[in-house]
Amino acid sequence: MKNDANVVPFNHQDQHPSAAGKLPAALLRVRDKAATLLKDYLQELFANADDALFEMAERATSNNEQNALFEAMRDLRLKRKHIERSFLQQLFSAFSELSQLPSTQPPQLETHSFESLSLVQDDVLEESVAIDSMVAKVKRSDGDALQQLTTRFNHILSSKTTVEKNPLNPRVLSEFFITSCNNINFSINIKLIILKLFEKHVITELGALYQASNQLLIDANILPDLPTTAATAKQRPTVRASTHPASAEPVLDANATVANSEQLQLAFSELQAMLSELRGNVFPARQTPADAVPITSNDLMRLLTHMQQHLPSQSQHDQDLRKQLDQLLLRASANSKETRIVGQVDDDVINLVSMLFEFILDDHNLPDSLKALIARLQIPLLKVAVLDKTFFNRGNHPARRLLNEIASAALGWSDQDAERRDSLYQKIESIVQRTLTDFSDDPNIFNELLADFIAFTGKERRRSELLEQRTRDAEEGRALAETARVHVEQELNTRLLGKTLPEVVVQLLQDAWSKVLLLTYLKNGPDSSQWRDNLATMDDLIWSIEPHEDVAARLKLLQLVPALLRQLREGFSNAAIDPFITSDFFSRLEALHVQAFQRYKQQAAAAVTEPDAVATNSYTALNEQLEDLPLQPEQPSVATVMVEVQEEIVLQQPETTDSSPSKIVLAEDDPALLQVDSLHTGSWLEFSQNEQDKLRCKLAAIIKSTQRYIFVNRSGVKVLEKTRMSLGLEFKNNNVVLLDNALLFDRALESVIGNLRRLKNT
Incomplete structure (x- = not known):
């Protein structure tokens, strides 16, 4: 075609x-x-x-x-x-x-349907x-x-x-x-x-x-x-x-939101169909007298409002909503001389909301103290569902969003936090109390409560994000400093390890010039000309105090010393090294060089009497270069203390909260390490030392260069630091749990739907 x-x-x-x-x-x-x-x-x-x-x-x-x-x-x-x-x-x-x-075999429908998946x-x-x-x-x-x-x-x-x-x-x-x-x-x-x-x-x-x-x-x-x-x-x-x-x-x-109201209604109809298939099996069939009269949804709303207004000040997780409602219906039946029951549609709504809150109140991600507050919202949300069946299918329904926002904000809240002094707890408590007091049959109140709560959490989030960013910047700077320290140590050990040098030179390189190198690495990087120049200065210094028998090398030393001293002074000045320390060093370095020059001058003076013409000419040139140096053999030279660098130089490093290496090393394909590698910034975790002491914190930064994981609390303040290996061991020992920060109501609804389908297939 x-x-x-x-x-x-x-x-x-x-x-x-x-x-x-x-x-x-x-x-x-x-x-x-x-x-x-x-x-x-x-x-x-x-x-x-x-x-x-x-x-x-x-x-x-x-x-x-x-x-x-x-x-x-x-x-x-x-x-x-x-x-x-x-x-x-x-x-x-x-x-x-x-x-x-x-043609002889009918198609096998839904063998791998979404229900089984x-x-x-x-x-x-x-x-x-x-x-x-x-x-x-x-x-x-x-x-x-x-x-x-x-x-x-x-x-x-x-x-x-x-x-x-x-x-x-x-x-x-x-x-x-x-x-x-x-x-x-x-x-x-x-x-x-x-x-x-x-x-x-x-x-x-x-x-x-x-x-x-x-x-x-x-x-x-x-x-x-x-x-x-x-x-x-x-x-x-x-x-x-x-x-x-x-x-x-x-x-x-x-x-x-789907625009068409009829389409929104379908979600509840499908849930209701699942419930009907399980009624009488999983859910006990209601024993209703033949003369029973279903109450209207308006009457049910009035009963629920009565229950809401008389809710205990500290609602328990396991409150039996159905039992309380049945007691009110018995009283209503006695007053009206007719058996009153809840209509089938409203009964299905009650069952669905009860299952949703059963999941919510068993959810490990919610702190127990906040579960008590959220449990008090069960009746108000049941009233919302009775008024509007699209509640189950509308992800942006204000009542659902309010519950999700509360759960999301509470994710980092710890039961160890001081409830009465904590602004988040107080805000959630005030939202719940206002819902119980002011919500009768107008769900628009949830729009107002949602806007108020989002404004509150927005301010808190901006403050915490600012602190988190500062924490990340500080940790990244610390990681860069750690990398610089390792590089400087490597350069020092490459040049000093195994050599015997004057003690003053070894101390200077380890205590002072290392700081010059650190500053250069952090400011200009290891590929910069400044870094290479400072390494060359270190090489020149070491070379200058080593003994040299070659006359040409001695002439080179004479030319090298002025530039070397200038580069050393400039480096110390840029790194703000204590001038008293540098002054003492230059005095002692000068003494080393003067002693060397005097020795060379004596050797040059003696060499001119030798019959070898080549040597005589070389030492004559050296003697001319050294003629301005005073020769004072009568003054005893200061003894130079020599040291052999036998151990690797380790520069001082800042203490960390998790600096000791783990004695146990996990294999790279260990599931615990793979779980660590799957973490991303923003993940919430709960660390537990015992049943009482639990710490909830958010992964704020992963410093790849040092394999460190930085955790902050919900205020953005650093509370914990772990290496990759130590965090893997925490997972392996079940001392840490990854919290689920997905929308609470949506997870609850998924769980209810999944349970209904499983029950239907059993």
Whole structure:
């Protein structure tokens, strides 16, 4: 076809010629049309991904989050062609397999469905929930068109397929896309954002694709009398426009609000369906009299408000919400002479909220003292869910966001902190108290509470980030100083170890000139001319005080000394070495050089009487150079103390909190060390020495040059430092736990969904 070269640049037909040849010509046209449209949709996704991720990066609340988004932008740019090619290859393979399905064996549906995968890994569960939502929307809006397309496929295929196996099924296309992106190491939050973009730019366009594909088959006279889907397709622009108003901010969050209220309601309906399957088995069936009268949601709200207002001042984690509610219903039944029960829908809401808080209050990431405060929010959040069933599916619902923000801020809070003096604890306590006091049936109060809490935590975060940055700068400077110290030690030991030199020279190089070298390394680096010059000065100094029998070397010494002294004085001055120390050194160095020159002058004077003409001329030249030096043999020379440098020179270093080397060395492939290597800045950990003493801190910096890990508390103050090996041993001995800083409510909801699916499959 004309478009083949544009649609399939990887020449897929060449890879599967036999399979492609078995497809009817009409299906080949559908395949190529679908590939053309899907390629356009993907290109639109990539064209908008940069802007979307950049906007999110600008609104990021931490450097880690911002860096992850920028990294995702870079990876998408570099690998977009690979993703596009892989996606289309899978599409072509799926079409080729249509002709290979055995006609006697029905397709095995959902053998590897997202439900089974969700039992393996939390990330896959999140992807499954996102795909569920996308598929459900397509089924509602374009399910008939997809069914008609599958019917037409089966009309011309010898082996029958199903809607679930149709290569253009939204679930199949979503799995193609996820598989294509698997070679990029995105975090789950980034994956969900990319999936949201896939939904926006690809999944929402499937109605037009189904219409075009059905029309191709109708034009080929394949079941032309099936009801048309044009009416459905014509409605799509209206829906698309309503979800993307020009003045609205782009919906980029993985849990972004879906505009259509009916679509939001679906999430609760699916959860309710799971509960109904387990009712009477896992969940005991309610024993209700035949004359029982369900109370209205308004009556339930009044009962919950009564419970909220009479909540004990210190709510316990294990408070039995259902038991308290049943007691109130018994009183209501006695007063009304009718058996009153909670309606089935509201009962399901109560069960879901109870399961969510069961997870939340068992979560290790929350400090126990703050769990007591969060437990008091169970009734208010239950009231929110009763009022608005979309609460379970709206990631940006203010009540959910408030709970997530509280949990996120509390991650670094320790039970050892002084509760009454801690501003964060006091703020959370005031938020909870105001919720219990002021929230009746207007959920808008959560918008106000959320804004207030975000403003509070924003100020705290800015202060802590400033301190964190100062800590990082200080630690990086210390690491650079450590590297410089090691280099200077190496240079000193290379020149001094094993040599016998005047003690004054050894002391000067170790105590004073080492500081000159350190300063030069830190200021100019090891590749600078200043560094090389200072090393050369050290070499010249050592050479100048060594004995030399060669006359030319003695002449060189005479020329070298003035420049050497000047370079030494300049170096000491730049390093601000104590002038009293340098003055004493220069006096003693001068004495060494004068003694050498006097000895050379005596040897030169004696040499002129020798018969060797060459030696006589050389020493005569040396004698002329030394004629200005006084020869004072009558004065005894000062004894020079000589030392042999037998041990390596180790310069003084600042003390560290974790400076002693570990006696145990783990193998590089040890799981504990691999876990250390997987840490990134911003990770929260809890160190425990015993059951009572626990320290929560955040990894603020990884100093690669020294393999040190710097930890700060939630205020940004350094509280701990570990080497890579010592941190690995902490993990191996189970003395440290990596805390999960993902959104609390979202993790709780994932856990509830996963548990419901597991229970359904058992």
